[in-house]
Amino acid sequence: MHRHYAALIASMVLGGCATSNQDFIVLLPDKEGKVGTVVVQSQKGKAVLNTAYAAARTTPDGGVQRSTASQSEVKDVFASALAAQPSRPMSFILYFESGNDEFTEESKQEVKRLLAEMARRQAPDITVIGHTDLVGPNPSNDALSLQRAERVKSILAGMGIPAERILTAGRGRREPLIPTAEGIPEPRNRRVEINVR
Amino acid sequence: MQSTRFIVIRWFLVAFACSIAPIAGWASDIAQFRVTKGSVYLERGGQRLPARVGTHLQATDTVVTGADGSAGIAFIDNSLLSVGPNSVLAIERYAFNSTTHEGAFESSLRRGTLSVVSGKIAKQSPDAMKVKTPSSVLGVRGTEFLVRSTD
Numbered sequence: 112m113h114r115h116y117a118a119l120i121a122s123m124v125l126g127g128c129a130t131s132n133q134d135f136i137v138l139l140p141d142k143e144g145k146v147g148t149v150v151v152q153s154q155k156g157k158a159v160l161n162t163a164y165a166a167a168r169t170t171p172d173g174g175v176q177r178s179t180a181s182q183s184e185v186k187d188v189f190a191s192a193l194a195a196q197p198s199r200p201m202s203f204i205l206y207f208e209s210g211n212d213e214f215t216e217e218s219k220q221e222v223k224r225l226l227a228e229m230a231r232r233q234a235p236d237i238t239v240i241g242h243t244d245l246v247g248p249n250p251s252n253d254a255l256s257l258q259r260a261e262r263v264k265s266i267l268a269g270m271g272i273p274a275e276r277i278l279t280a281g282r283g284r285r286e287p288l289i290p291t292a293e294g295i296p297e298p299r300n301r302r303v304e305i306n307v308r
Numbered sequence: 309m310q311s312t313r314f315i316v317i318r319w320f321l322v323a324f325a326c327s328i329a330p331i332a333g334w335a336s337d338i339a340q341f342r343v344t345k346g347s348v349y350l351e352r353g354g355q356r357l358p359a360r361v362g363t364h365l366q367a368t369d370t371v372v373t374g375a376d377g378s379a380g381i382a383f384i385d386n387s388l389l390s391v392g393p394n395s396v397l398a399i400e401r402y403a404f405n406s407t408t409h410e411g412a413f414e415s416s417l418r419r420g421t422l423s424v425v426s427g428k429i430a431k432q433s434p435d436a437m438k439v440k441t442p443s444s445v446l447g448v449r450g451t452e453f454l455v456r457s458t459d
Contacts, residue, residue, distance in 0.1 A: 133443075133458060134441045134443055134444050134455065134456065134457050134458075135454075135455070135456040135458075136444075136446060136453060136454065136455050136456075137453060137454045138452070138453045139452040139453055139454065140452070141425075141451050141452050145451070146451075146452075147426070147448075147449055147450025147451035147452070147453075148449040148450065149446050149447065149448055149449070149453050150446065150447040150449070151444055151445075151446055152444060152445045152446075152447065153443055153444040154443065154444075160453070169441075169443045169444050173443070175444070185454065188421065188454075188456055189392065189421050189423060189454045189456070190392075191378045191392035191393055191421065192378065192390050192391055192392035192395075192421040192422060192423040192454065193390070193423050193454075194378065195343045195345060195378035195379055195380040195390040195391065195392065195423075196343070196380050196388060196390045196423055196425070197342030197343055197380040197381065197382045197388050197390065198342065199388070199425075200382065200386045200388075232342075233342075233361045233362070234340070234361050234362030236340055236382075238384065238406070240406070253407055257407075278384060278406070280406035280407060281406075281407055282406070282407060283407060285407075285408070285409075306386060308340070308342065308382040308386065
């Protein structure tokens with residue numbers, strides 16, 4: 112409470128100069144250099160951030176002030192939060208030999224890379240996601256893709272990955288790797304993807 | 309006859325309770341700590357719990373860091389949040405459908421610093437992810453940004 116009075120008095124003394132009682136928001140480019148969008152809505156103002164290092168500060172009167180942050184400013188304020196960012200999730204894709212339960216030769220190598228990545232991370236958790244091609248409707252593909260994911264989960268559990276660290280998901284036909292027309296059988300879309308976190 | 313029916317109902321109840329328990333346990337885990345440094349803890353239902361790498365989070369948990377603390381959290385939709393020292397971050401709502409990628413993710417940075425890398429929820433539905441502070445609401449349409457909230 113005392114701090115609030117102090118800030119108020121300070122702001123009166125400084126005649127409307129910025130106080131520390133503000134939000135500070137900065138949009139960053141992602142690893143590929145692309146930027147997204149963040150819309151900042153305060154009591155009386157709004158700012159759309161959609162360029163790298165676009166920044167917004169809320170003002171004591173409830174508004175929002177748009178600016179651009181310098182990289183050194185970002186480092187000064189956010190170094191600890193940035194240093195604590197978890198490793199980026201990684202994705203691995205596995206295929207079965209057609210007609211049986213075996214991974215393809217290439218996928219056996221991919222499993223080795225998956226296990227190596229998991230070993231690099233501390234207490235990692237993974238999601239096993241089944242995908243289908245664009246043959247058939249959503250419900251049957253959802254069920255089929257989940258079955259595939261469950262099968263891979265049991266294989267990975269058999270390799271010693273604790274089952275409670277493995278989530279499964281059936282994404283069905285919603286995310287084809289190779290875009291095709293409706294009803295086209297495409298083996299490259301019938302896959303299992305593994306996200307390691 | 310009455311008692312037989314009662315027993316049958318009771319059996320069903322027991323079977324039902326046993327079958328939902330593990331599912332409920334799974335569904336409530338929405339994230340894990342991937343990084344912890346210094347003093348970091350969770351507030352859950354009025355209790356204070358220590359947070360370490362691998363500790364699960366549930367929707368409505370609050371993450372608190374001390375003056376020497378920082379923490380990184382990975383959510384099941386691949387959203388990544390990390391907080392710096394002297395931070396209070398409340399997870400207010402988290403729902404994720406891993407089949408459709410529809411969901412809702414609302415968190416509140418009461419004070420401190422936050423870094424966000426949005427995941428599948430924000431990618432699927434542009435208005436599904438929000439970060440609040442005491443003085444503003446951030447609508448997240450992707451992907452990486454930073455927030456400081458000073459009280």
